[in-house]
Amino acid sequence: MTTASGDTRSRVLRVVEVREETEEAKSLVFAIPERDRELFSYRPGQFVTIRIPSDRTGSVARCHSISSCPAEERLSVTVKRVDGGYGSNWLCDNVTAGTSLEVLPPSGAFTPRSLDGDFLLIGAGSGITPLLSITKAVLRCGTGKVTLFYANRDEKSVIFRDELRELAVGHRERLTVLHWLESLQGMPHRTRLAPLLAPHVGAETYLCGPQPFMEQVRQALAEHGAADDVHVEKFTSLSGDPFTERSPTPAPASVPDSEAAGRAVSVIVGGEEHEIHWSPGSVLLDALLDEGVDVPFSCFDGECGTCRAELVQGKVRMGRAEGLTEDEVEKGAILACVTEAPDDSDPTRIVVRFP
Ligand SMILES: Cc1cc2nc3c(=O)[nH]c(=O)nc-3n(C[C@H](O)[C@H](O)[C@H](O)COP(=O)(O)OP(=O)(O)OC[C@H]3O[C@@H](n4cnc5c(N)ncnc54)[C@H](O)[C@@H]3O)c2cc1C
Numbered sequence: 001m002t003t004a005s006g007d008t009r010s011r012v013l014r015v016v017e018v019r020e021e022t023e024e025a026k027s028l029v030f031a032i033p034e035r036d037r038e039l040f041s042y043r044p045g046q047f048v049t050i051r052i053p054s055d056r057t058g059s060v061a062r063c064h065s066i067s068s069c070p071a072e073e074r075l076s077v078t079v080k081r082v083d084g085g086y087g088s089n090w091l092c093d094n095v096t097a098g099t100s101l102e103v104l105p106p107s108g109a110f111t112p113r114s115l116d117g118d119f120l121l122i123g124a125g126s127g128i129t130p131l132l133s134i135t136k137a138v139l140r141c142g143t144g145k146v147t148l149f150y151a152n153r154d155e156k157s158v159i160f161r162d163e164l165r166e167l168a169v170g171h172r173e174r175l176t177v178l179h180w181l182e183s184l185q186g187m188p189h190r191t192r193l194a195p196l197l198a199p200h201v202g203a204e205t206y207l208c209g210p211q212p213f214m215e216q217v218r219q220a221l222a223e224h225g226a227a228d229d230v231h232v233e234k235f236t237s238l239s240g241d242p243f244t245e246r247s248p249t250p251a252p253a254s255v256p257d258s259e260a261a262g263r264a265v266s267v268i269v270g271g272e273e274h275e276i277h278w279s280p281g282s283v284l285l286d287a288l289l290d291e292g293v294d295v296p297f298s299c300f301d302g303e304c305g306t307c308r309a310e311l312v313q314g315k316v317r318m319g320r321a322e323g324l325t326e327d328e329v330e331k332g333a334i335l336a337c338v339t340e341a342p343d344d345s346d347p348t349r350i351v352v353r354f355p
Contacts, residue, residue: 012102015098026078026079028078028101043112044136046107065129118145120147124152132163148175150179206232228327283340297337306323310353311350314349
């Protein structure tokens with residue numbers, strides 16, 4: 001089926017079921033046609049981007065983490081209403097079984113490399129969505145243990161309450177679910193989180209929730225020297241529209257001829273090294289796509305974190321990278337969609353590695 005946006009990567013998918021998880025959250029279950037199964041295969045913790053119609057702007061694009069796990073037949077996402085939010089309320093108010101939506105294939109780096117380790121998953125509110133997917137994948141397909149810490153306002157706002165209970169009962173030896181209810185326990189402050197999280201430090205840690213909550217958790221983990229290797233997913237709204245086809249960024253007119261020639265950059269993708277040409281002023285993602293190097297990407301605006309890579313050597317100039325934390329940037333993480341080659345005469349070789 002042709003898509004309304006004309007984007008060749010997206011597909012129109014039919015919602016086959018809408019499940020009311022709480023008063024404020026619904027799961028949308030998509031049927032994936034046989035021909036699109038490979039395109040829509042995913043790793044636990046990844047997200048899809050949905051095109052939401054709008055009378056005002058034509059459409060908006062919103063990312064939603066996948067709440068099912070790859071071993072399940074159908075792909076589902078879970079949407080929690082945001083006060084005054086356009087996209088989340090449109091999805092909750094308008095989508096019913098039978099609705100067709102335009103969806104970009106799964107992407108994102110908030111996913112474990114192996115399912116066999118031990119995991120500490122920490123979430124609040126709708127942040128449970130990717131964590132549920134990781135939990136189910138580890139229990140079904142991995143060998144490790146999972147501790148899931150999940151904070152909510154009150155009991156009725158706990159998304160997947162029954163599913164989590166069933167999983168915990170069915171996997172007593174491998175899954176521990178620790179609920180935190182603000183109505184009973186107050187705000188999850190770092191001083192109270194630190195002793196709770198202490199016994200689980202050392203496990204591979206994934207964190208997703210509102211910014212103030214994530215800050216408290218990071219400070220609590222820092223008390224145990226464990227804040228550095230935490231994987232973080234930020235739930236922000238995209239300001240751009242990744243559904244509209246994008247043309248390669250031209251080199252700025254002010255770039256002198258000698259520099260317009262660009263420079264070589266070594267890019268390692270999946271262990272394979274590519275030498276590509278990078279024009280000053282253009283972003284790395286455009287340079288890679290121009291040269292046919294296949295890397296994951298989605299928003300083009302530094303917001304979703306999909307095109308995350310590591311700067312192994314050299315200097316680059318990175319624009320606003322909402323999809324990364326300050327810590328990650330300090331350690332050399334970059335987002336290819338907002339990273340430009342330096343236009344100075346620094347001769348240092350640039351080496352970038354994608355996961
Ligand atoms: C990687 C990732 C994964 C995510 N996973 C989840 C998830 O699993 N579950 C979940 O609930 N959320 C998730 N989110 C968050 C989600 O993408 C949205 O940010 C969230 O639902 C809030 O979107 P909203 O449109 O309701 O709110 P807002 O973005 O706050 O909406 C308000 C915006 O919409 C604009 N607007 C208002 N009316 C209109 C109109 N008629 N037409 C066009 N624009 C209008 C306003 O100008 C304003 O900018 C995820 C985000 C990311 C980046």
